[in-house]
Amino acid sequence: MTNPPTNPVPRAAAGSLHAPSAWNVANALTVLRLILVPLFVWLLLRDGGADDGNRLLATAAFVVAIVTDRFDGDIARRWNLVTNFGKIADPIADKALTGAAFIGLSLLGELPWWVTVVVMVREWGVTALRFWVIRHGVMPASRGGKLKTVLQAIALGLYLLPWQSFAVLHWTAIAFMGAAVIVTIVTGLDYVGRALRLRAAAKRPLP
Numbered sequence: 001m002t003n004p005p006t007n008p009v010p011r012a013a014a015g016s017l018h019a020p021s022a023w024n025v026a027n028a029l030t031v032l033r034l035i036l037v038p039l040f041v042w043l044l045l046r047d048g049g050a051d052d053g054n055r056l057l058a059t060a061a062f063v064v065a066i067v068t069d070r071f072d073g074d075i076a077r078r079w080n081l082v083t084n085f086g087k088i089a090d091p092i093a094d095k096a097l098t099g100a101a102f103i104g105l106s107l108l109g110e111l112p113w114w115v116t117v118v119v120m121v122r123e124w125g126v127t128a129l130r131f132w133v134i135r136h137g138v139m140p141a142s143r144g145g146k147l148k149t150v151l152q153a154i155a156l157g158l159y160l161l162p163w164q165s166f167a168v169l170h171w172t173a174i175a176f177m178g179a180a181v182i183v184t185i186v187t188g189l190d191y192v193g194r195a196l197r198l199r200a201a202a203k204r205p206l207p
Helices: 011-016 025-049 052-078 084-107 113-132 143-160 167-203
Strands: none
Touching: 025 052, 025 084, 052 084, 052 143, 084 113, 084 143, 113 167, 143 167
16 A cells, blocks of 8 residues: 655745745845945045045945945856845845945036936936836846946946046046946947837737
8 A cells, every 4th residue: 555645745835945045145245235335425425535545445345346246146146046135136236336436426526417317317217118128028238238337337446546636547537437428328228229129029919
C-alpha cells in the first residue's frame, strides 16, 4: 500500500520559497546610495560651497554613490537577487542623487538653471513614459541612455571639484556637461518615439 504524501507543498508556494529576499547586498547598496544623498547635499552646500575640504568630501560621497549604482544592478542580476523593492528603489536613488547634484550646483550659481531644468524634465518625463506604457511592454535602457548616465556622472564629478579656477578643469567640465545635455535631450526624444510606437503596436488588431 502506498502511503499518501505528507503535507504536500503547492507548486506555486514551492516556487515562492526561492524568491530572493529584499534583505540582500544589492538592495543594501541601493539603500546606501539613498542615505548618501542628504550627506552629499549637506557637504556640497555647507559654507556656501566655498570650502575646498567640504567640496572634496561631497565629491567623494558622490563618487561612492555612483559606484554603488554601477554594481548593485549587476549583483542583483548575477546572483538572482532582483526584487520588487530594488526595481522601485534603484531608479529613485539614481534620480535623487543626480537631481541633488544638479540642483545643488544651480543653487550655488555654478550651473545654469536651464541645464538643471532640462535634465530634470527629461529624467522624470522618461519615468512617466515608462509608467504610461507599462501595460503594453517595458522600455529598457538604451545604449544612448547608458551613455547619458556616464556623461552626466563625469560632468557632475568635474563640477563638484573645488578647483574650477583652473581653466583646464573648468572647460573640461563645461565640455562634458554640454555633451551630457545634448545626449540627454536626444535620448529623451528617442524614448518618446519608442513609447509612442509601443502604444501604437499594442493597439493594432491581431492579424
